Structure formats: structure tokens, C-alpha cells
Amino acid sequence: MKEPSQKKEKQFLQGNVISAYAALNAGATNFFGYPITPSSEIFETWVELTGDPDKPHKSPITNEPIGYLQLEDEMASGFAVTGACLAGKKAFTATAGPGNILMQDAFSAAEALRIPTVALIVQRGGLSTSTVIYSQEEVTLTCFGGNGEGFRIVYSPSGLQEVYNYTIKAFNTAWKYRYPTFVLSDGYQGKMQGEVVIKEMNKNFYTKPSPILLGENRKKGISTNMRNCYDQEEEMNEIINNYQKDFERDSLEIAESETYKAKDADVLIIAHGIVATAAKDAINSLRKEGMKIGLWRPITLRPLDRHSLLKNISHKKQIIYVESALGQMARLINDEIVSGLFKRSTDTDTARNNFKKNTQIREMFRPAIGITPEEIVKFVQNNE
Amino acid sequence: MSLQNTLKQNINKTQQLQPILPECVNLSTKPHSFCPGCGHPIVLNALGSVIDKLGIKNETVFLIDIGCSLLAWNYFDVDTTQTHHGRTIPVATGFKRANPNSIVIAYLGDGGGYAIGLQHLIHATLRNEAITTIIVNNLNYGMTGGQMAPTTISDQPETTTAPLGRDRKYHGNPINGPEMLNNLGIENQFIARSAVNNPIQLQMTIQRAIMHQIDNKGFSFVEALSYCPTNWKTNAQETIQSLEKFKKYYPNFEDTHKIK
Numbered sequence: 304m305k306e307p308s309q310k311k312e313k314q315f316l317q318g319n320v321i322s323a324y325a326a327l328n329a330g331a332t333n334f335f336g337y338p339i340t341p342s343s344e345i346f347e348t349w350v351e352l353t354g355d356p357d358k359p360h361k362s363p364i365t366n367e368p369i370g371y372l373q374l375e376d377e378m379a380s381g382f383a384v385t386g387a388c389l390a391g392k393k394a395f396t397a398t399a400g401p402g403n404i405l406m407q408d409a410f411s412a413a414e415a416l417r418i419p420t421v422a423l424i425v426q427r428g429g430l431s432t433s434t435v436i437y438s439q440e441e442v443t444l445t446c447f448g449g450n451g452e453g454f455r456i457v458y459s460p461s462g463l464q465e466v467y468n469y470t471i472k473a474f475n476t477a478w479k480y481r482y483p484t485f486v487l488s489d490g491y492q493g494k495m496q497g498e499v500v501i502k503e504m505n506k507n508f509y510t511k512p513s514p515i516l517l518g519e520n521r522k523k524g525i526s527t528n529m530r531n532c533y534d535q536e537e538e539m540n541e542i543i544n545n546y547q548k549d550f551e552r553d554s555l556e557i558a559e560s561e562t563y564k565a566k567d568a569d570v571l572i573i574a575h576g577i578v579a580t581a582a583k584d585a586i587n588s589l590r591k592e593g594m595k596i597g598l599w600r601p602i603t604l605r606p607l608d609r610h611s612l613l614k615n616i617s618h619k620k621q622i623i624y625v626e627s628a629l630g631q632m633a634r635l636i637n638d639e640i641v642s643g644l645f646k647r648s649t650d651t652d653t654a655r656n657n658f659k660k661n662t663q664i665r666e667m668f669r670p671a672i673g674i675t676p677e678e679i680v681k682f683v684q685n686n687e
Numbered sequence: 688m689s690l691q692n693t694l695k696q697n698i699n700k701t702q703q704l705q706p707i708l709p710e711c712v713n714l715s716t717k718p719h720s721f722c723p724g725c726g727h728p729i730v731l732n733a734l735g736s737v738i739d740k741l742g743i744k745n746e747t748v749f750l751i752d753i754g755c756s757l758l759a760w761n762y763f764d765v766d767t768t769q770t771h772h773g774r775t776i777p778v779a780t781g782f783k784r785a786n787p788n789s790i791v792i793a794y795l796g797d798g799g800g801y802a803i804g805l806q807h808l809i810h811a812t813l814r815n816e817a818i819t820t821i822i823v824n825n826l827n828y829g830m831t832g833g834q835m836a837p838t839t840i841s842d843q844p845e846t847t848t849a850p851l852g853r854d855r856k857y858h859g860n861p862i863n864g865p866e867m868l869n870n871l872g873i874e875n876q877f878i879a880r881s882a883v884n885n886p887i888q889l890q891m892t893i894q895r896a897i898m899h900q901i902d903n904k905g906f907s908f909v910e911a912l913s914y915c916p917t918n919w920k921t922n923a924q925e926t927i928q929s930l931e932k933f934k935k936y937y938p939n940f941e942d943t944h945k946i947k
Contacts, residue, residue, distance in 0.1 A: 379777035386781025529768035
């Protein structure tokens with residue numbers, strides 16, 4: 304191995320290996336990390352891709368030597384990624400669970416300084432050290448882990464091909480819009496092996512990184528002096544308001560979602576990540592029995608595709624949230640529904656009451672445990 | 688009396704001379720916002736003089752910690768960013784690894800370097816990262832109002848979190864940074880301590896540290912023993928006397944760790 308084959312046909316690969324190949328094909332050059340299950344193969348694969356650190360392989364995209372560094376902890380890894388991004392490199396890390404917690408220190412700095420860090424999060428079980436296996440318990444942490452407003456981009460891929468495609472996309476979106484960007488996968492998708500096409504990146508999507516410090520301004524004799532500490536309340540208020548305006552504007556281009564058989568559906572499942580693949584299987588079974596059921600899936604958990612969400616939830620008899628957490632995704636969606644559907648309506652109370660009267664909301668929350676299509680079918684059918 | 692005489696002479700000198708600041712200092716952000724009598728500007732001007740002298744303004748990245756050091760974010764006309772408390776060295780590590788031709792300076796206080804970020808300092812030393820770290824040691828947490836720092840010594844007026852002074856049995860022992868790093872025994876590292884009461888020597892020490900980086904020899908480190916009259920609650924004379932006293936605990940030190 305050691306070089307990802309650029310063959311167009313399908314290959315049989317592990318999810319974490321796919322992530323590392325995607326980073327390489329996105330033009331990433333620098334990895335900084337600290338091992339943690341179930342993400343470690345991303346780091347290990349990157350080390351193989353680098354080869355001899357004294358004579359490292361070159362990026363197929365930028366032709367620069369690639370590299371990696373194992374640091375003393377996740378805080379150092381996260382901040383080293385910010386440092387390499389400041390130097391104008393597509394730098395990234397991979398982590399999970401407690402590592403994700405420690406790295407939030409760096410990601411909140413990246414949020415404040417608009418540094419396009421990329422982090423591949425392979426969710427393990429929720430709560431503290433947790434299991435090393437699987438959950439969808441890192442949604443809130445990844446979307447809102449800083450002492451701020453969550454000016455971040457979070458992709459939730461569904462299936463191994465998407466792990467590949469959205470990891471490539473994450474690097475380019477990060478550098479195009481300058482927000483810390485995350486690919487929020489999970490232990491199942493990290494550890495499972497499956498078929499994937501390792502495609503070359505579509506060059507139209509490529510965003511070239513440029514140095515934030517020692518960049519163009521420095522050549523012109525202008526220094527760049529950045530800070531994340533402010534003297535006055537008004538200063539901080541203005542910065543956050545401006546970031547919010549940027550984020551609202553950029554969200555229109557960044558936000559993505561998928562619908563599956565949703566158009567004529569009376570019942571709409573909302574699920575993300577690998578749970579959405581189970582939901583699709585369940586929908587196919589239920590459709591065979593004549594049920595009009597479909598799926599709306601947020602591809603970006605942050606920012607949410609508000610327009611598509613509001614369009615797809617209207618006139619549904621039933622909405623079912625399905626996730627391997629106690630409503631972390633559902634809270635994001637509910638917030639969006641409340642702010643989108645009700646607040647923007649001219650007659651707020653009527654809109655709210657009509658929605659509540661006409662649409663039954665059901666929750667299939669299975670914290671820190673996998674969800675099968677059969678379980679979803681059963682849940683949908685057992686509506687007392 | 689000799690100290691007073693020296694002071695008088697110095698005052699006469701300053702009256703005669705306009706303050707001369709290094710060229711890389713950004714005059715539009717002056718006066719700076721450090722407290723009167725603070726040692727930081729002495730360290731910063733020494734560093735600025737070195738940047739001028741070596742002509743490295745366009746290659747230098749200045750990375751600063753949280754605490755009093757954060758006030759230096761616009762001190763220079765040099766590319767600069769604040770980081771988080773204790774995390775300056777990892778940012779410097781990431782930058783240098785990504786751009787090996789740059790000259791990377793991590794600037795921290797003793798809290799950032801020796802407490803919350805100590806693991807990064809030790810591991811950067813062990814990895815022999817080709818960065819220059821400057822730690823300004825004023826024996827307390829200045830920005831937050833004079834709390835006990837890892838460098839607070841027993842023989843020091845009270846801090847707000849050790850009001851009766853550092854009781855070694857209760858609060859533990861202070862840290863000797865350069866000596867500790869030197870004991871790691873990595874070859875050919877530049878590790879030194881200097882003090883702000885001898886700015887020329889301080890400047891020469893910083894210059895040797897940065898030359899060490901430019902010559903690609905690996906990690907270089909300078910601790911600058913510094914004044915904090917605001918939190919030491921000392922007048923000018925007492926401040927200078929206190930520093931002399933603290934030098935017993937934090938003596939000048941320099942070692943390039945030649946191959947043994």
C-alpha cells in the first residue's frame with residue numbers, strides 16, 4: 304500500500320484508512336495528533352503515507368513534502384494544527400471522545416481567529432471516557448464545544464463513500480470560508496471495511512491554502528497582528544455580531560442535506576450519519592408495505608440546511624427523530640424549526656399550533672448504541 | 688548608597704536622551720499598556736533590538752500566551768498572534784514544522800510556561816523543536832492580580848492565593864525552569880536565564896537564543912527574570928532590590944549543552 308491507488312474501480316478499505324486517503328487527495332500536508340480509539344488508524348495510515356520522515360513522500364496535489372507529528376496530548380495536537388494553518392498548510396488532526404473534549408480549547412481559538420483547522424472526529428460512546436466503540440454523542444460538543452456561538456462547519460457523512468467525499472470537501476470548505484471544520488464520523492464508520500471509490504479530487508472544488516501569518520501582507524511590509532482577547536464589551540460584541548453575519552451568509556452556500564423518498568411521505572424520519580443508512584433500509588421495507596415514509600438527513604449538522612428542512616417538514620403527519628444519542632441532533636433541528644417556522648411566520652401562534660396539531664413528533668433515541676433497520680421498522684409500526 | 692548613585696546617574700542620562708526604541712516596534716500602538724515599572728517592555732525591547740540587528744522582521748512570527756504577555760499582541764510590526772493560556776509552544780511547533788524557514792518565537796509568562804503549559808515546554812525540549820521560547824518570570828500571576836505562581840518563592844511578600852507567603856509544606860516547591868530543562872540533557876540546546884536589570888546582557892542572551900534557531904541547531908530557551916512592582920507592591924527602589932534578592936533563587940544561567 305503506502306500510496307492510495309488512484310484506480311477508479313471500487314476498493315475494499317477500512318473507514319479510517321479512507322479518511323487518511325481523502326486528506327491526502329484533498330491536498331492536506333500536515334497531521335498532528337495523539338492516538339485514541341477508534342480514530343488511531345487515520346494517524347497510522349497518514350504515517351504510512353508519509354514514509355520516511357527524513358525523506359517524506361510528496362502531496363499529489365501540492366507536490367510539497369507531507370509530514371506528521373505525534374504530540375504530548377490533544378491540546379498540543381489541536382494547537383499545532385492551528386499553528387500549521389497559520390503558516391498556510393492544510394493541516395488536520397483526528398480524535399474521538401475525551402480527545403475531542405481536550406481539543407475544543409484549540410478549536411475555540413480557531414473559531415475566534417478564523418483558522419481553518421480540520422478535525423476528523425470518530426465518535427466513540429458518550430459520557431466521559433465512555434466506550435471505545437460507537438455513538439452519536441459528540442454532536443453538541445463538536446457543533447458548540449467552544450465558549451462561543453459555534454461558528455464551525457460540521458459534516459456528518461453517511462457511509463464509507465461519503466466519509467471519503469466529505470473529508471475531501473471539508474478541507475476545501477474550511478479554507479474557502481475560514482471556519483474550523485469537522486468531519487463527524489463514528490466508530491462504526493471508522494472501523495468497518497467496505498467498498499469505496501478513491502477518486503481524484505474534482506479540481507473545481509480545490510481551495511488553495513495561503514499563509515495567514517508571513518503571507519502576502521508581510522511581503523508588502525504590513526504586519527498581521529491577531530488577538531483573541533479584548534478590552535471592551537463593545538469590541539467583543541461587535542466581533543461576534545460580525546462573525547454571525549458572515550456565518551449566516553456563508554451558511555447559504557455551506558449547508559447541505561439529503562432527502563430520500565420524502566416528497567410524497569406522510570411520515571418523515573430525520574436521522575444523520577450511519578443511522579441514516581439504517582433509516583433508508585427501513586424506509587424501503589416500510590414502503591413495500593405501502594407506507595408513505597421518507598427521510599430528511601442533515602449532511603451538515605452545523606450550519607443546518609434550514610431551507611430544505613422547513614420545506615420537507617411541512618404537511619407531514621409524523622416526524623420521527625432517530626439517533627444514537629438522547630436528542631442531540633433533534634435539539635439542533637427543533638431549534639431550527641422554532642426559529643425558522645414560527646418566528647418568521649406573521650401569525651406565530653397559529654403556525655405553532657397548526658404544526659403541533661397536524662404533526663406528531665416521535666423520538667427514537669438510543670444513546671451510545673447502534674440502530675438497525677429492523678429496529679426502526681418496529682418503532683415506526685408500533686405507534687400506539 | 689552606590690545603588691542610589693547609579694539611579695541618579697541613570698535618571699540624568701534618561702533626561703538627556705530621547706527614548707530609543709527598536710525599529711520593529713510599532714510606535715502607533717505606544718504607549719504600551721503594561722503597568723508602569725513592568726519588566727515586559729524591557730524584554731520586548733531587547734527582543735526587538737535583536738530582530739532589528741539580525742534583520743529578521745520579515746521571517747519572524749511572534750506567538751504570545753495569555754496573561755500579561757498578551758498585551759504584546761501589537762507591540763511589534765512583526766506578524767503576531769495571541770494563543771490560549773499555556774498553548775503558545777504547540778502553536779509555535781505547528782508553525783515551525785509547517786514553515787521551517789520561519790523564525791518562530793514563543794513568548795510566555797511563568798504561569799503559561801511552567802504551570803498550565805509545562806508539558807508542552809518539556810516535550811518541545813525533548814523533541815528539540817527548532818523554536819525560541821522566552822519565558823518572563825515575575826514570580827506571580829500578574830494579569831489576574833498577583834496570585835501565587837509556580838515561581839513564587841518562600842522569601843517573597845504575600846501573593847493573593849498564598850497570603851502568608853509560599854509555605855513549601857502546604858503549597859509545594861517553586862520551579863527552576865532552565866535548570867530543569869537543562870537536566871533533560873538534550874545535546875546542543877541553548878538554555879539560559881537572564882534578568883531585566885541588565886538589558887544589554889538580556890539582549891545578548893536573546894540574540895544567542897535566536898541565532899541558535901537560525902543556525903538550525905534546535906531548541907533555544909531564555910527565562911527573563913522580571914519586575915512586577917504592581918503586584919510585588921514595591922516602589923522603584925524596592926523593586927530593584929527585590930529582583931536582586933530573587934536572583935539568589937533564579938541566578939543567571941547559560942548552557943549550550945555541548946556533547947558530553
